[in-house]
Amino acid sequence: MTHKNIYDEKVATIKSGGQEKYHRKNGEKGKLFVRKRLKRLLDEDLNIEDAFFANCMDGALPSDGVVTGIGKINGQSVCIMANDSTVKAGSWGKRTVEKIIRIQETALSLEIPMIYLVDSAGARITDQVEMFPGRRGAGRIFHNQIKLSGRVPQVCLLFGPSAAGGAYIPAFCDIVVMVDGNASMYLGSPRMAEKVIGEQVSLEEMGGANMHCSVSGVGDVLAKSEQEAIAYTQTYLSYFPANFRQKPNIEEAKATKQLKTTISDLIPENQNAAFNMYDLIDQIIDEDSFCEIKKKFAPELITGLARIDGRSIGIIANQPRMKGGVLFPDSADKAAKFMQLCDAFNIPLLFLVDVPGFMIGTKVERAGIIRHGAKMLATMSEATVPKISVIVRKAYGAGLYAMAGPAFEPDCCLALPTAQIAVMGPEAAVNAVYANKIQELPEDERPAFIKEKQAEYKENIDIYRLASEMVIDAIIDPEKLREELKTRFSIYESKNVTFTERKHGVYPV
Amino acid sequence: MEVKATMAGSVWKITVEQGQTIEEGQDVVILESMKMEIPITAEQSGVVKALKVNEGAFVNEGDVIAIIE
Known part of the structure; x- marks a missing residue:
């Protein structure tokens, strides 16, 4: 084999991600392969990809389970981190974490948006000493997110689980788009909850997309499918500049929707x-x-x-x-x-x-x-x-x-x-001011009294009066x-x- | 499906009858709370199987107001 052949073969293997059975399993759940997701999200595809060969000496961990690089959305360059759940369930090893940290640092220095496509089981426990506690361990990912927050837009598309510490990636994003049925966030899984605190609960109840988007408020947008989540993200970003120094683009003006009412x-x-x-x-x-x-x-x-x-x-x-x-x-x-x-x-x-x-x-x-x-x-x-x-x-x-x-x-x-601007509405105000007086009145005189006082009150807070006072x-x-x-x-x-x-x-x- | 009170208040008006067929988004009752009229709507179409409250009754957030089938 020539060098070129070896190279081509390695590239093809890495590009295809994890084992076929995991691709199939994801497909059954309506989950796209990470590189397909990127093709749909980006104007073309990634323009730059770094650390493609990360962990390539270990044949089972292509790109170490995460794709990082730069591509364009609506013509604007954005930094991308995208988990590959066909590789050890998208879990984080030492190089995975280093790749994520590096692309965040790139977003910080180029001052362009940072997009996270999350679909990960969390830390690889077997690699914990290398990827968890140190200066460039997973904690640095969150530290970087906090530093990026408000400097550049940070968007999280949640396609699968985001468990334990990993759940802080969505938490620090400006917005979290969750795919119904597949996306979830939780600090402890239902299995762990049952063991540790004796609670019996389903994954959906514990940390499902619907729960987070309607009850906890940790999720922002509930999407029916991955395609819907991708389309929402593209639309959402069109309202934003690339960073805090710039203003949003002015788009072509449109009239309002045709309406019958005024x-x-x-x-x-x-x-x-x-x-x-x-x-x-x-x-x-x-x-x-x-x-x-x-x-x-x-x-x-x-x-x-x-x-x-x-x-x-x-x-x-x-x-x-x-x-x-x-x-x-x-x-x-x-x-x-x-x-x-x-x-x-x-x-x-x-x-x-x-x-x-x-x-x-x-x-x-x-x-x-x-x-x-x-x-x-x-x-x-x-x-x-x-x-x-x-x-x-x-x-x-x-x-x-x-x-x-x-x-x-x-x-x-x-x-x-x-x-109508006031400390409180006329009903409550009259009740508050005249409660004793109303009590003292014979019952049949009360409605007329209340009505009169409410009318006086309304006059007092009349909007033309407030305009006259320049409120x-x-x-x-x-x-x-x-x-x-x-x-x-x-x-x-x-x-x-x-x-x-x-x-x-x-x-x- | 249960129609539940979205906030504490009193039942001001019941706008459907038992046995009535209603559409998704239709008002089932109107609560009064914070001096406001609060419409409580059906989340899906169906027939009103039971009304669990009377006009004037106080309800807490989450109390069942009606059952739609």
Whole structure:
């Protein structure tokens, strides 16, 4: 055999990954081979691959179970780490870990996004001394992720398990896309849980994709298939610049979706009646530009990327149809993470406000709603990207604050004519102020008294009065809201402020 | 399938009847909580087999409101 023959044979063997039976097993579960995944995700294929020959002296561990390199998505170069689950279940050996660390270091120095395609059983216990505890052991992967966080976008596509320590790779990514049925995350497997704490539970219940995307909030997007996860990732990245120094690309502007109704039609007269906030979003964004994050988690608050006139924006909107749009510990966390994401990568924020406030009662107090709410306020406050709050209907109590109320330096606080800003709604306020008085009145006189006081209260918080006091910056014709936002976002683009100087704040976490 | 209360509150209005055929996404009851009307919708289409609450009753988060088959 010539050198060339030997080389070609080695390349072909390594490129084909692990044993045939593992390819077949993966295929049965709808799992693509790692190199196929990359071909679908990237514009072409990897443009550069390093350490392809890692561990090539051991014939059973091609590329040591991970593919690392650089390719393009939407024309933008990105660093890639992709587990090969046909090689020892994608487990991490010494070279696997070193490869991951190196590609992260490359992302850090080139300042380009880092994409993780995770499908791994975790550490190779047999190699633990070489890959676990040391300076360039697996811990360094997470250390690097934390360092990369906010500098470049980090995306995790979870195609299979991500167990024990490995579960921190998704945890430190900006976003985690999970494939339903195959993806899972857990610190201890169901088998371990049964042995150690006597709990009997299925893998799906313990750490399945649906659970994480709707209950724990560790997952962000539930995809039906690998192809759907890949397509979502491509769309998602189109809203982002390559790193924190740059601004997102401005895409070609599109009109809104063709709609039969107007914003005025959508919003019910009765402040307490529900309406669907998604319908309002459709009225102001470019058609088909909504890329939602955490759709199934804390749905009383909607978070997603969108475009207005081709410009990327992040939308945080209360959803009156779900739990009345009331803020809960989970919705506050969801908002905080999303605002961090947008602020890190220079994506302006739009708040669509229709919020009765934060939830009350022992259940949420015990869950630390004050602590979680404070997180949301702190992140919103610190965000230095352009911020516009639109008071659609009610904005009561700390709900006004959390949704970028006037005191938190939004670039402007706009109101629709249906807006109502107050410490609390008329019903609750009259009850709070006149509780004793109401009790003293004969029963048949109470309704009239309450009605009168509620009317007085409404007058006091009238939106034109608040505009007259310059609490809000403008009252906007609902049908001209999109135009107003277009103009303002384009003007605010030159915003350049530093929140404050210090090492970092000390807020609840 | 069980339709459950998404948050604590009182049952303001029941918008379906036992035996009625309903569509996915249709309101089953409207709760009142935090002074807001909170529609609770069916997650799948079917027939209302049983209603587990009366108007005016207090429900906790997770309480079963209706059973759809």
